[in-house]
Amino acid sequence: MQKEIIIATRAHNELIDITKEVEKIVSESKVKQGLCNVFAAHATAAILINENYDPNLRDDIIKALNQTIPERNNYKHDQIDNNAASHIKAAIIGPSETIPVKDSKLLLGTWQSIAFCEFDGPRSNRKIIITITNQKI
Amino acid sequence: MQKEIIIATRAHNELIDITKEVEKIVSESKVKQGLCNVFAAHATAAILINENYDPNLRDDIIKALNQTIPERNNYKHDQIDNNAASHIKAAIIGPSETIPVKDSKLLLGTWQSIAFCEFDGPRSNRKIIITITNQKI
């Protein structure tokens, strides 16, 4: 099963919880046992798994990433498109996560949630591809 | 095939080699060709692949991560749970790795091993989920 989630983002850097949307697709897949791949189809966005209960943690993650990869740093790409830092953060976090599935449910830990990471927003049309593979059992 | 590995950790930051435990499950799966997903079901832990032959390298990796993401940095989440740096390191390294399998063996390179990364230990009960998918061949 393969489905798309389309979301809009509202800030230049933003973490958006998409766990419920992914869980709904996994539930509909009726897959007994397998893997769920969550893939952001963009070179300035990423997928990350972490806690979502405290919204402040999302700000802390963005702050730490921005301190590690500063917005301005004499990047060569900034002469063309002015978003090198967005690309570098996306490359480091990575566009996908692959999560185990059992009985049509994601086997996330108690405090784990799936976040779409926007690093070059706001954008109206960000695409996330969900692929669920089942296995012979 | 889907199995769990449960481990205890002994330090606040610790890399623990779990390659043998994962290889045992892959061997028992009798999968001819496919993928093995190794997933840490925690928001302050991660899975990483690197060399394990020289144990000092584990210390170097932890040192470099702690320099990049300092333990104290006025994180907002520290007012609630005092472990923001643990979460941020887990988010950057990521909870899973997906490794090719052939003839019931992991296709790791000569110097690659699988490490569970504890970033908020010690903990007595850390869960790692191993999912092996086979493919029609």
Add this chain to the structure above:
Amino acid sequence: MQKEIIIATRAHNELIDITKEVEKIVSESKVKQGLCNVFAAHATAAILINENYDPNLRDDIIKALNQTIPERNNYKHDQIDNNAASHIKAAIIGPSETIPVKDSKLLLGTWQSIAFCEFDGPRSNRKIIITITNQKI
């Protein structure tokens, strides 16, 4: 389907676009729907997905990684093998990416390409394992 790509690298740190090579294997697989795992079988190399259109961005990514993980930093492993920074960068970026496949094509976004990351080159014989899993549809 499981195939190998062998490449040579020419610099100590280098990003090499392997998208066309991976796409050729995906095309030959004739998989309707599934996942493609791209795995670098080395502890000082990695796989990363990002833009390849502007070659300067590759330099920016390497520069940002080298600023975050400096080549010399009193690493213990340097007393043995003198390449701790290579290992740490490989561990952070990670050895694999898993990409959705539909109708024998990678579902990459417009600006996404797959790069092999050399962090300890030049090397004559770097191995990348491509595994494509199909799903019942």
